[in-house]
Amino acid sequence: MARRVPGSPNAAPDALHPLCPRRGSGQPIVRVRGLVNRFGEQVVHEGLDLDVWPGEIIGIVGGSGTGKSVLMRAILGLREPQEGEIEVLGLNARTDDATQRRAIERNTGVLFQDGALFSSLTVGENVQVPLKEYHGDLPDSLRYELALLKVKLAGLPADALNKLPSQLSGGMRKRAGLARALALDPPLLFLDEPTAGLDPIGAAAFDRLIRTLQQALGLTVFLITHDLDTLYAICDRVAVLADRKVVVCAPIHEVERFDHPWVQEYFHGPRARAAQNTREA
Numbered sequence: 001m002a003r004r005v006p007g008s009p010n011a012a013p014d015a016l017h018p019l020c021p022r023r024g025s026g027q028p029i030v031r032v033r034g035l036v037n038r039f040g041e042q043v044v045h046e047g048l049d050l051d052v053w054p055g056e057i058i059g060i061v062g063g064s065g066t067g068k069s070v071l072m073r074a075i076l077g078l079r080e081p082q083e084g085e086i087e088v089l090g091l092n093a094r095t096d097d098a099t100q101r102r103a104i105e106r107n108t109g110v111l112f113q114d115g116a117l118f119s120s121l122t123v124g125e126n127v128q129v130p131l132k133e134y135h136g137d138l139p140d141s142l143r144y145e146l147a148l149l150k151v152k153l154a155g156l157p158a159d160a161l162n163k164l165p166s167q168l169s170g171g172m173r174k175r176a177g178l179a180r181a182l183a184l185d186p187p188l189l190f191l192d193e194p195t196a197g198l199d200p201i202g203a204a205a206f207d208r209l210i211r212t213l214q215q216a217l218g219l220t221v222f223l224i225t226h227d228l229d230t231l232y233a234i235c236d237r238v239a240v241l242a243d244r245k246v247v248v249c250a251p252i253h254e255v256e257r258f259d260h261p262w263v264q265e266y267f268h269g270p271r272a273r274a275a276q277n278t279r280e281a
C-alpha cells in the first residue's frame, strides 16, 4: 500500500504559527552556521550549515552515526558544540542567558525516539508536565482540559489520558509523546525517528497525523528519519548528512539526483527501489 497523505509535499501551509518568522522575510526559523561537534578524537560535524524555513517539514537523513541526533541536540541547546552559530526563532541557541534559553525551550516541542515519557506518570500527567512548568498558575481543571485536548489532537482516545505508558502500544506511546511535545503550542516541532518501530500502516497513519497537524497549526517540523516513505509522503525538503556536514538540502526529487555515493545508494539501492515499486503499485 502506498502511503497517501493529505496536502502535497512542497505545499507549505497558508497560515503559519504566530511566532514563526514570516514566509518571504528571508529569516529562517533555524539557522546553523559552521557547526563543529567532536567527541574526543571523533569529529561528527565540521563546518555544518543548515537553514530551516518557516512552515516546512524538513527531513534529516544520513547513515547511522552521521550525527543527526547530535545536530538536533545542539539546536535544542541540549549539547554544547565546539564551534558554530545556532539561531532558533532569531534567538542565539548557544547563549548563557537564562531568559533566552527558556524562550527557546518554551517554543520548541520535541518527540524523542523512545517517546521519553515518565513511566510512573499517566499520559495526562505527562502532558501536564510542561504545562505545570510554564503555566503553574493555571487551575488544575484547566490544565486537565488542555491535556485532554492535546491527547485528542494526537489522535488518542480520551481514556488514554489515565493510562500509564506501559499500558499503551508503541504507536500510542509515540502519540502520547507527540501530545506532550504539543502541550505548549510550540511553532517548531522536532521529531527523532517518529515512525521507527511502527508497522507500515501505523507509520502511514503517523505521517498523516504529522502533515495534518503541521498544516492545521502552521508548524515547522524538523524530522529525523530513515524511512523513505515518510520522506516521499510528507517532507517538503530533505537534508542529507554525510562527510560531517549537510551535503545537499532540497526537495526530494532534486536530492535523488544528487551525485554522492551515499545519496545514490540510499535513493536508488535495492530498498529504495522496493519503496518506489510500492509507491507506484
Ligand SMILES: Nc1ncnc2c1ncn2[C@@H]1O[C@H](COP(=O)(O)OP(=O)(O)OP(=O)(O)O)[C@@H](O)[C@H]1O
Pocket: 039, 044, 062, 063, 064, 065, 066, 067, 068, 069, 070, 071
Ligand atoms: N554523548 C556522546 N559521547 C560520545 N559520543 C557520542 C555521544 N553522542 C553521540 N556520540 C557519537 O556521535 C556520533 C553521531 O551520533 P548520533 O546519535 O547523532 O548519530 P545518528 O546520525 O543520529 O545515528 P542513528 O541514525 O544511528 O540514530 C556517533 O558516532 C555517536 O557514537
